[in-house]
Amino acid sequence: MEKSLHLEIVTPDRLVLSEKVDYVGAPGYEGEFGILPNHIPFLSALNIGSLYYKAGGKTHWIFVSGGFAEVSDNKVTVLAESAERAEDIDLERARKAKERAEQRLAQAKEKLDSARAQAALQRALARMRVRGAA
Amino acid sequence: MPSLKDVKVKIAGVKKTKQITKAMNMVASAKLRGAQQRIERFRPYASKFYDMLGDLASKADSSVHPLLEVREEIKTCGIVLATSDRGLCGSFNSNLITTALKLAAKKAAEGKKVKFYCVGKKGRDAARKTDHEVAMALADQMGSFDFQLANRIGLDVINAYLTRELDEVIMVYGEFVSMAKQLPIALPILPIAPKEEEAAPAAPASNKEYIYEPAVEGLLAELLPRFIKVQLYRGLLDTSASEHAARMAAMDNATRSCDDMIGSLTLLFNKTRQASITRDLMDIVGGAEALKG
Known part of the structure; x- marks a missing residue:
């Protein structure tokens, strides 16, 4: 069993993030959802809001708007029109x-x-x- | 025969021009690299996006969405024209404008109204000179733009399409084929034509059972408008790269012409100088002969 997820956030302008993480929480179209390792394949539209992920005991926040999230094989791919790390806002x-x-x-x-x-x-x-x- | 000084001044002038064209060439090449990098960076997004869309489209009855519906009667045609803001890039802009105007003339001949959506000064100026309506003109954007620009155009075009102000939308942009080749392309944007070949590579992935949120149709409704923006953005990126490549080629030619000109002017300068020396010598020799005699 895999114990971690690979999170990738891509916008049209750049690759914002590509990291190994333990948990991803995202603002789904029908409410927030959380992804842990070995999640079943999942595809959701995202609301404007904050996405967060936990890695090494720390929580990081990222702003996303106009995006989609795809989960499959322990890979979380987020396609967003814009995405910014909290510290870059x-x-x-x-x-x-x-x-x-x-x-x-x-x-x-x-x-x-x-x-x-x-x-x-x-x-x-x-x-x-x-x-x-x- | 021009005077020595005239030729000298002219050579100096051509040398100055050469400096400018050379500098512009280098600036264009730096900008081209930037533009190419942006295309490169956009690629992962685009390819993932196409995968996702192709996957979904194969699962949903896509005929239901208004952006996919082909209208029987087409009254108004929107043309999105992407050009550069500045000139001095060879026939790049005029090629694009000719393509767009030809298209507009063809649509007008079919009894359709044409509306222009222009990005870039050159296209705007050309569109304003025609009888067609210019619904949107964005100037001074090509220098530095991001996805928001495509977003803005996309929103406007989609809204106009949904309210039946437009019945079809075509984008004219400069496709970046290679450094030496840029093609003006007229790409139909709306209604969205189903693309079989895009869906094909995603087929193996579709064996997996996904949970969709919202349901497939709802997701598609979110994805399709974005697809239009992605296409617009790609067109804009290509246009920007093409512009710089075209300018590089144009400035390269100009620099070479300057070199040729300097060469022939220097020859003329030397000839003129030699002629005047010969004339002076003749005078001296003539004077000496006269004194002797």
Whole structure:
């Protein structure tokens, strides 16, 4: 029996992470899920939010948005539109993005605009949460 | 015969031009390397993405999704035109623009309305000169862009498609074939054409029983819009690499022409100088002869 998982996070711009880990928790489409070694094959869409993994007794946080996670053969592959390690997140930028999104949300007339602003707001909030957790 | 000074000034001018073209060549080659690296980095994402999509598509009844549906009556055609922001890259932009305009003319002849979505200044300027509507113009983006740019275009195009403002979408971009070859390509983006060959390599993996969350159809609905963005992003990356390769070739040619020009001008300079020396000598010899006699 395998005792560890291989976690790989890829975005269109780069390979964010490729590591041996003990546990992965991810914000699934229908709620958070956790992956331990020898999990059965699993494919899920991810919400905007924080993904975390445990390796060597330490927990690491990563912000993901617009992603998918695939689990098979003790390999967890996350494809995300953007992914940032907690320590790389620019808190100031997230805060500004939050303010901008809130403003847009207040002024948005069309449904489309408000949906976009809502998504931007969620991303900003999730970034701040991830940064705070680290 | 031009004066000695004129030729000298001209040589100095051509030398300056050569310095500039040489520098531009080197800048383009550095940028090309960057662009190629980005294509390289994008590859793992793209290949995993295609695997996933192919796997899913083989399991789901994909005819249900609106992005896959081929409409019987096509009224409006969207053309996403990716060009560079700057010139001095040979016929790169004009090739792309000609391809796009030809396509637009063909669609217009079929009685369809054409809307342009432009990335890059050169394409935008060209599209604005036509009678077609320019629905989106993004300038000064090609220098440094990330997936968000593809995201933005993708969202706009998909929304327009779903609200029936557009009935088909074609992307015109410069495919990076090799250093010496860049091809303008018109790639249909919407509706998504089912790709059999993409699904084939994923077949062995599909023996495994996956748990899907949400169900297959729901996942597909999430994946398909992203597929469009992935394709757009790939097109943009290719265009950027092609631009730099084209500029490198153009600047290389320019540098070589400068060398040729400097060579022939130097020859002219030497001839002119020799002529004036001969003339002076003749004067002196003539004067000495006159004194003797």
